[in-house]
Amino acid sequence: MIDKIVKLIKESQNIVLSGHIMPDGDAIGASFSLYYMIKxxxxxxxxxxxxxxxxxxxxxxxxxxxxxxxxxxDNIDIDLLIAVDTANIERLAVNEEDIKRAKNKAIIDHHISNTKYFDNYIVENMSSASEMTYRFLDKLGVSLDYDIARYIYLGIVNDTGNFMHPNVTSTTFYIASKLLEQNISAITVTRLVYEKSRNKAKVFSKAIIDGTFNEKTGLYYYYLSKKQILENNFSRDDLEGVADYMLSISGVEASLFMYELEEDTIKGSFRSKGKYDVNNIAQNLNGGGHRLASGFKIKMNIDNIIKKVESLL
Known part of the structure; x- marks a missing residue:
């Protein structure tokens, strides 16, 4: 299927690249690296x-x-829309009318829960969508350069937890080594992604102090209401990475961080060390992702969410 998508790229004049809502380093890394390759x-x-x-x-x-x-x-005819790092069309950060008027559509994604919402797709179980874009260099006949390298590296660092997650393979390290040959600064990228503001550190502290640990299942969870978010002036960026941090605690098998978007609408992020398939649990809450890292957004009371999750462990 990669050859079909490459053919569409070569035949298209107006190309739109996008990823999921609340874009992270991988959605950005994959879309921006493809931008530079195509140009x-x-x-x-x-x-x-x-x-x-x-x-x-x-x-x-x-x-x-x-x-x-x-x-x-509206005056631009969209010949091709490429969605990266986006498991379902509801999470694509493109207006519905723009999606509808795109003549051709394609997906480049690494989520096993991908619903294959466009006819043309590459869905592979790799570390990141950004790692997947590396293959397009040869297919397009272009050489790796500084700009392409730094965005692919951004995506890989984001989705591998700086090479600490189980989704890292020898291929991931090989590609990373080639990226570093372009004189990108690994430490600069890593610090940008993982450096914490004082407010972010406060969220992490609250999660550890006020979180709930179930010794029987190994689940550690924490919830922030909208009222708490507003009272503490937490930004959306401050709420990223909390589930990963909770998972690092000894004895924790799975972590779940949740926060209220609006009344009874909860966004949650799961992480697992391997004992639990959190993709399966997230799918029961209208979400999905990977076996060890998944998320959901659902209109449900927080107590009912906890009961649902614990019944699935």
């Missing part, structure tokens, strides 16, 4: 990156030199 293949192509949601605050320090659109101009 290097043919600088006359009109390639646009579209996210109708805010990028993480750390991207302000990443020296962005590409415009990011919230909506594609």
């Amino acid at each position: 290097k293949y043919d600088e006359n192509k009109n390639v646009m990156i579209c996210f109708n949601d805010d990028l993480p605050k750390y991207m302000e320090k990443f020296n962005l030199d590409i415009p990011v659109y919230r909506k594609i101009d």
Whole structure:
């Protein structure tokens, strides 16, 4: 299928690249690296990156030199829309009307829960969507350079927990070594993604102090209400990475961090050390992702969510 998507790229003039809502380093890394590859293949192509949601605050320090659109101009005919790192169409950060008017659509994703919502797709169980884009270099006949490398590296570092997660393979390390040959600064990228603001550190502290641990199942969970978020002036960025941090505690087999988006609408992030398939649990809450890392958004009372999760462990 990669050859079909490459063929569509070569035949298309107006190409839109996007990822999931609340974009993270992998959604950004995969879309931006593809942007540079396609422009290097043919600088006359009109390639646009579209996210109708805010990028993480750390991207302000990443020296962005590409415009990011919230909506594609209605006068532009979209020949090809490529969705990266997005398991289902409901999470795609592109307006519905822009999706509908795209002549061709494709998916590049590493989530095993992907619903294959477009006809053309590559869905593989790899560390990140950004790692997957590396294969397009040879297919497009373009060479690796600094800009392509730093975005692929951003995505890999984001989705592997800086190479600490079980999704890392020898291929991941091989690709990372090739990226570093382009003189990108590994430590700079890592610090941008994982450096914590004082408020973020406060969230992490609250999760450890006020979280609940079930010694029988090994589940550690923590919930923040909208009232608590507003009282503490926590930003969306402050709420990222909490489940990963909770999982690092000795004895914890699975972690679940949840916060209230609006009344009785909860967003949750699961992480697992391997004992539990959290993708299966998340799917029971209208979510999904990977076996060891998944998420959900559901309109349900927090107590009922906890009961549901514990019944599935």
